[in-house]
Amino acid sequence: MVKIVILALSIFTAMGCPTGIAGGYSYGPGKSVVGCIRHHTIAPKETILDIARNFDLGFNEIQLLYPGMDPWIPDSGRYIDIPTQWILPPTRHHGVVINLPELRLYHFLPKTGMVTTFPIGIGNLGWETPVATGKITDRKVNPVWVVPESLRPKYGFISVPPGPDNPLGKYWVGLSLDGYGIHGTNIPWGIGRLVSHGCIRLYPEHIALFFEEVCVGTPFEIIYEPVKIGVQDGNIFMEVHPDIYQRIPDMEAHIRCRLKEMCLWSSISFGAVKNALQKQNGVPVRVGCLKKGGDVSIAMEASDS
Numbered sequence: 001m002v003k004i005v006i007l008a009l010s011i012f013t014a015m016g017c018p019t020g021i022a023g024g025y026s027y028g029p030g031k032s033v034v035g036c037i038r039h040h041t042i043a044p045k046e047t048i049l050d051i052a053r054n055f056d057l058g059f060n061e062i063q064l065l066y067p068g069m070d071p072w073i074p075d076s077g078r079y080i081d082i083p084t085q086w087i088l089p090p091t092r093h094h095g096v097v098i099n100l101p102e103l104r105l106y107h108f109l110p111k112t113g114m115v116t117t118f119p120i121g122i123g124n125l126g127w128e129t130p131v132a133t134g135k136i137t138d139r140k141v142n143p144v145w146v147v148p149e150s151l152r153p154k155y156g157f158i159s160v161p162p163g164p165d166n167p168l169g170k171y172w173v174g175l176s177l178d179g180y181g182i183h184g185t186n187i188p189w190g191i192g193r194l195v196s197h198g199c200i201r202l203y204p205e206h207i208a209l210f211f212e213e214v215c216v217g218t219p220f221e222i223i224y225e226p227v228k229i230g231v232q233d234g235n236i237f238m239e240v241h242p243d244i245y246q247r248i249p250d251m252e253a254h255i256r257c258r259l260k261e262m263c264l265w266s267s268i269s270f271g272a273v274k275n276a277l278q279k280q281n282g283v284p285v286r287v288g289c290l291k292k293g294g295d296v297s298i299a300m301e302a303s304d305s
Contacts, residue, residue, distance in 0.1 A: 032230035058119030058192020134176035
């Protein structure tokens with residue numbers, strides 16, 4: 001029985017589908033879509049926050065797909081899609097990449113051709129997490145939270161020792177971006193939300209995994225891209241997220257520009273693109289296919305620039 005379960009998990013992972021654990025996915029030229037859509041029947045007393053965490057998702061990822069569903073009392077017995085599929089962000093696919101509009105972190109390991117990905121909580125309005133590049137500077141277990149001077153009047157204290165009341169959680173990964181880091185949280189339901197003063201929060205179980213994966217000196221990149229486009233098996237996929245910080249004046253023009261940059265403008269269905277733009281639910285959808293004789297490497301080079 002154990003051998004059968006292990007074999008089933010191996011096949012599931014080989015297909016690019018998650019196994020319920022925040023594991024890795026293979027990626028490479030021509031493979032910029034990872035994971036697959038899963039399904040779930042809502043159990044009695046199960047909340048949307050429970051479901052999101054159980055499937056390694058942030059609250060936003062379920063909410064965007066089912067905006068009318070009560071997050072605390074969803075319909076028991078309802079069969080829903082679980083959006084555990086993503087287009088990789090348009091970067092060099094090296095080191096740590098954080099895409100703010102989708103509230104998700106990617107850790108690329110080029111030597112093994114694998115990428116791990118975790119949902120995150122980021123800066124609230126007025127405390128927006130900045131776009132930046134740099135390197136991981138330090139790693140700490142059981143960090144002390146030294147309250148920034150600007151926040152001390154609000155909280156009424158200077159520091160918080162390790163423990164259940166520490167908002168940094170058990171692990172801290174410092175960034176060369178002064179004052180910012182990637183850390184755990186003592187409020188897990190904030191993952192998939194704009195909740196912090198700029199730092200990046202992970203579920204406690206995810207920061208433990210990430211902490212072991214990442215090394216001091218690893219490059220990081222924080223980007224702001226609500227529209228991701230990928231090509232896989234000759235098909236063109238698009239994933240659209242809300243413009244959470246209101247930084248894109250014209251989303252339609254932004255999508256058009258991205259498609260033209262990737263030399264895909266003449267290969268897409270305008271109706272499918274318009275539908276993805278209207279929904280903005282963060283789920284990859286097929287919007288076209290490469291024309292016969294088209295070179296997928298052109299699209300990949302554009303997405304990695």
